Amino acid sequence: MDMIERELMLLIFSVLLFSCNNAKPPPEPSARTVALIERSKALKIRGKKVEQSMLRKKDSIVLLIGGSGSSSESTVDVENTIEKEIAVNTIDEGFVNIEEISGEFVLDMKYATSDNFLKEKVYSCAKCYIRKEVATALVKANNDLLAQGYRIKLFDCYRPHSVQKKMWKIFPNPGYVADPKGGSIHNKGAAVDITLVRSAGGGVDMGTDFDHFGKEAHHSYNGHSKTIRSHRKLLRGTMEKHGFKTIRTEWWHYNFKGNRGYRISDFKWNCD
Numbered sequence: 126m127d128m129i130e131r132e133l134m135l136l137i138f139s140v141l142l143f144s145c146n147n148a149k150p151p152p153e154p155s156a157r158t159v160a161l162i163e164r165s166k167a168l169k170i171r172g173k174k175v176e177q178s179m180l181r182k183k184d185s186i187v188l189l190i191g192g193s194g195s196s197s198e199s200t201v202d203v204e205n206t207i208e209k210e211i212a213v214n215t216i217d218e219g220f221v222n223i224e225e226i227s228g229e230f231v232l233d234m235k236y237a238t239s240d241n242f243l244k245e246k247v248y249s250c251a252k253c254y255i256r257k258e259v260a261t262a263l264v265k266a267n268n269d270l271l272a273q274g275y276r277i278k279l280f281d282c283y284r285p286h287s288v289q290k291k292m293w294k295i296f297p298n299p300g301y302v303a304d305p306k307g308g309s310i311h312n313k314g315a316a317v318d319i320t321l322v323r324s325a326g327g328g329v330d331m332g333t334d335f336d337h338f339g340k341e342a343h344h345s346y347n348g349h350s351k352t353i354r355s356h357r358k359l360l361r362g363t364m365e366k367h368g369f370k371t372i373r374t375e376w377w378h379y380n381f382k383g384n385r386g387y388r389i390s391d392f393k394w395n396c397d
């Protein structure tokens with residue numbers, strides 16, 4: 126190797142060494158870019174979750190009404206199917222007239238009069254129909270109360286879906302009336318609106334009237350007297366013992382625990 130060759134080799138070697146030492150790593154993304162990438166990933170995951178939850182809900186609606194559960198149906202189709210299902214579901218599916226199984230209740234069916242918050246009569250006659258299982262539990266609760274000098278007065282029981290629509294038309298406020306699209310447990314014949322009366326006759330102070338839509342009607346309201354609170358406690362304790370559940374805002378409303386098995390119905394009772 127002569128001098129020139131050696132120098133040339135040295136030059137190539139030093140160029141290579143220099144370029145290796147100075148090889149720059151890819152530029153680091155800025156903190157803002159990293160944050161944006163992370164956010165976009167999170168949004169993607171969230172979007173996927175929302176989509177899955179919507180599909181699950183849609184499937185459960187279809188299952189509830191006995192459909193195929195195909196998630197390719199549009200929401201409009203599902204709603205139409207519900208409407209159709211309700212429209213044909215007009216027969217007596219295990220409903221009983223409470224008066225036929227017990228004479229120990231007081232009936233004061235508010236929606237068969239205009240003495241209600243709608244100021245309109247929406248039932249053609251005053252009857253209390255509910256599912257047989259619900260009626261059996263209600264009779265047991267009433268028997269417990271009778272032994273203590275009280276009985277149940279009924280304000281509302283099963284409410285046909287077409288009446289729910291009527292009520293929604295008069296008062297389309299979800300705070301007061303359940304949207305007929307989802308329906309109410311009353312439409313399934315598994316909810317009752319009730320109060321206590323003395324078994325020998327005479328009212329019991331529950332703090333507010335039926336369908337009083339204010340905080341005074343809430344179970345958590347503690348501004349009432351000890352007597353009122355004890356009346357509510359008696360009703361609640363007895364109903365819970367027999368399989369009913371409260372809702373937060375209405376002391377008079379009780380859902381039967383097993384209501385998920387029942388369909389929304391438009392069965393109409395006979396007024397003759």
Ligand SMILES: [Zn+2]
Binds near residue numbers: 318
């Ligand atoms: Zn109710």
